[in-house]
Amino acid sequence: MDKDMVLENQHNNDSDEWIQCTKSLWDGRKIDVIKRIISIFTNPDEVVLDPFMGTGSTLLAANVLDRKAIGFEINEKYISVADEKLKRYKDSYYIICDSCINISKYLYEESVDLCITSLPYWKIPNKFNSTNRKHNDYTLLMKNIGNTNSYTSYLKNLSKVFLGVYEVLKPDKMCIVIVTDRRKRNKFYPIHMDLTNVMAETGFILEDLMIWDRSKEHSILKVIDNACVYKSVIVHEYICVFRK
Numbered sequence: 001m002d003k004d005m006v007l008e009n010q011h012n013n014d015s016d017e018w019i020q021c022t023k024s025l026w027d028g029r030k031i032d033v034i035k036r037i038i039s040i041f042t043n044p045d046e047v048v049l050d051p052f053m054g055t056g057s058t059l060l061a062a063n064v065l066d067r068k069a070i071g072f073e074i075n076e077k078y079i080s081v082a083d084e085k086l087k088r089y090k091d092s093y094y095i096i097c098d099s100c101i102n103i104s105k106y107l108y109e110e111s112v113d114l115c116i117t118s119l120p121y122w123k124i125p126n127k128f129n130s131t132n133r134k135h136n137d138y139t140l141l142m143k144n145i146g147n148t149n150s151y152t153s154y155l156k157n158l159s160k161v162f163l164g165v166y167e168v169l170k171p172d173k174m175c176i177v178i179v180t181d182r183r184k185r186n187k188f189y190p191i192h193m194d195l196t197n198v199m200a201e202t203g204f205i206l207e208d209l210m211i212w213d214r215s216k217e218h219s220i221l222k223v224i225d226n227a228c229v230y231k232s233v234i235v236h237e238y239i240c241v242f243r244k
């Protein structure tokens with residue numbers, strides 16, 4: 001069945017759910033949000049890629065929906081957790097234990113139908129100082145895209161990753177990035193905006209932007225340092241939809 005037919009069926013059979021999907025404000029659990037994205041943008045048997053796989057939520061959602069899935073992850077502990085979650089789908093997923101900067105070394109050009117991922121946070125430098133050099137997992141720390149000395153090099157690393165994603169995505173297909181802005185040491189980092197510029201340089205077009213309301217997960221709100229100056233507490237993420 002082609003995608004227009006799937007959407008058409010969804011529209012006819014399940015119109016309430018479909019109408020909910022078309023609203024720009026989303027809520028719900030992470031796994032449900034990922035499933036919703038995968039069912040909107042792919043058909044069964046198509047290939048879904050998560051370059052920052054973590055413990056495998058994207059791969060699980062894809063497999064449950066009869067899609068094939070590929071994940072990149074540098075942390076072997078997370079890979080073991082993912083393998084455990086995914087054991088009943090053993091022929092439908094593939095995990096590569098390497099940096100996703102190397103995506104194009106592993107995957108053919110134009111072989112992926114959808115990329116969906118949540119970005120690793122940029123770790124502010126004091127968390128990545130000389131004591132970390134003695135850390136057993138120093139190589140792992142170095143490979144983590146979030147561990148850079150500056151926000152600018154974090155964005156440059158992301159640009160390298162998404163250049164690879166661009167190569168392996170089929171023409172016209174989507175790359176969905178779930179991202180939250182951050183406030184650190186009194187400075188605000190509008191990551192979703194900066195990412196949009198990075199993606200544009202790579203060749204992606206920003207096609208849509210939804211807001212994922214996660215306020216229900218933040219029942220206890222912290223008072224922010226200087227109460228005299230208004231600063232919002234970030235309880236949402238952006239679902240950025242880029243098209244190749």
Ligand SMILES: C[S@@+](CC[C@H](N)C(=O)[O-])C[C@H]1O[C@@H](n2cnc3c(N)ncnc32)[C@H](O)[C@@H]1O
Pocket residue numbers: 050051052053054055056057058072073074075078098099100101117118119120121143144145146
């Ligand atoms: C925000 S988590 C991803 C969450 C995941 N998408 C999920 O839904 O469960 C970011 C992950 O990216 C991984 N990571 C960081 N740098 C990486 C790199 N260069 N290549 C592959 N994975 C990386 C981290 O180990 C971490 O597990």
